[in-house]
């Protein structure tokens with residue numbers, strides 16, 4: 001073995017260039033590494049190794065041709081640069097570790113090669129053949145190292161893992177294990193898999209989320225990505241396409257319809273203007289109940305009639321009068337009931353789109369028939385409007401029909417959009433509001449002290465010689481707390497309306513593929529013991545002044561309480577829902593004392609899962625009048 005060549009003083013220009021580059025990059029890399037926990041140790045180790053190695057070797061190499069030195073230093077420089085770039089990307093820690101090990105071993109490897117004479121051969125080579133072999137070798141080594149680094153970089157781009165979830169059967173996935181009460185299945189799976197899990201149902205991937213931080217990632221950080229819908233076969237038919245607000249994808253037409261809905265149709269001024277229509281229906285309900293004082297009445301049924309009448313009055317005003325109006329309403333009710341049932345039915349066509357053409361359960365066919373009936377009812381109202389040119393009625397239908405003639409593309413609607421928006425009000429607004437009235441009354445019958453307190457508040461604010469008006473509602477703080485507590489324990493849509501991802505996204509560190517259906521389990525969040533004290537107790541006081549949840553509202557700002565959702569898809573009907581539910585409840589409790597029928601000892605709170613989660617058994621109770629004047633119970637058309 002020949003001894004190492006002696007040092008020949010100062011470094012060449014090439015060394016200097018390497019040294020400047022090296023120092024510049026090392027400084028930058030150090031800075032970057034210092035910002036990442038636990039990385040600086042390795043990097044500093046590597047840089048000092050490489051620096052000392054480069055100094056030692058540059059002394060040894062000074063005897064050899066500058067090409068060799070250039071090649072070697074350039075190679076080191078490239079490795080270092082590639083290593084640095086690799087480190088800049090978020091490479092999984094295991095890969096980083098491998099890369100560190102490899103780079104750390106470079107000086108040792110080279111010393112080994114030197115000792116075995118390989119480098120000496122390289123340095124000593126003088127003839128052309130050796131030089132060519134040496135250059136080929138350098139190129140090969142360089143290529144191998146680049147290949148290794150590119151492999152590491154490629155692996156670093158491995159997608160985050162998919163959320164945990166139960167295994168299903170081949171083809172059908174978890175479908176056979178779903179209970180009709182989806183909420184129950186989701187709660188059981190949450191106990192096993194945590195706040196985010198996936199379920200494969202046929203070809204569909206469901207993601208279920210049930211913690212406020214994950215909800216925030218969805219409805220705040222990535223709201224647009226998750227603002228799509230994946231409507232079922234039945235809901236597509238029901239929403240004419242879909243061409244409505246509830247089932248259309250996020251996009252220009254959806255934004256336009258929603259804007260018209262929120263800022264025009266449900267604006268405070270328009271709701272104030274249509275108050276007389278709602279008020280009439282509430283008075284009619286009180287008069288009807290008075291007729292049955294002392295008898296057992298079905299509260300859900302009464303609320304349904306009052307709310308359906310007030311919603312349909314707002315939708316097509318008073319253009320359908322007397323017997324025509326009564327006939328339409330009588331026809332509408334069973335149609336609506338079947339409509340809701342079909343919407344809630346699990347449909348094979350939704351889980352296996354290839355089978356949709358066969359409509360194996362006949363849900364599509366039945367939904368088409370029901371939708372036609374609804375369309376016929378809406379058409380008959382539209383025809384009346386067309387007959388009564390300039391009749392001055394500016395209810396929802398009149399207003400929307402005007403927009404079909406608008407030249408402004410930002411406001412113009414097609415007739416199909418008008419019909420589907422009317423259906424949104426009827427479908428979205430009716431069952432939800434009726435259900436909340438029924439649950440609130442059920443809870444108050446179970447908690448007579450709460451009912452007493454609401455009635456005391458009503459007596460104080462409204463007085464026993466007046467009827468409740470919408471103007472009183474803002475002062476009824478305790479009743480509002482009762483409504484909030486009911487929405488917390490019995491949200492009508494406990495899983496909201498499923499959202500759908502328009503592109504791949506990451507939530508909670510897990511990969512959510514494009515087209516996944518995402519369920520936000522708000523009911524689980526609203527009864528989470530880590531977020532709520534005594535979460536299963538009905539305690540409206542928790543929302544009253546001075547209590548922990550005093551400031552918690554349902555406008556999507558507090559992610560522990562989301563009965564109407566949050567983000568772009570939040571329910572646009574809150575202003576109308578608030579007025580309707582509060583007015584009906586306040587009137588029922590102000591006008592009557594309520595007691596359980598003879599022989600009934602407790603109120604059963606069992607649930608029936610559907611599009612809306614209702615009471616399984618109808619709520620029945622006995623009313624007795626409590627107002628001072630008979631006039632307050634009278635009603636005339």
Ligand code: HEM
Pocket residue numbers: 245246247258424425426428429430432433436491492493496497498499563564565566568569570571572573574576577581
């Ligand atoms: C107590 C009564 C109500 C409750 C609890 C309720 C709840 C909800 C919920 C949870 C959503 C889904 C939000 C989401 O996907 O993130 C929703 C959507 C919707 N609600 Fe309501 N709602 C009520 C009343 C109303 C009323 C009165 C109307 C109509 C006047 C209405 C119209 C709609 C519409 C059109 C959507 C679809 C919004 C969209 O997809 O952009 N809702 N509602």
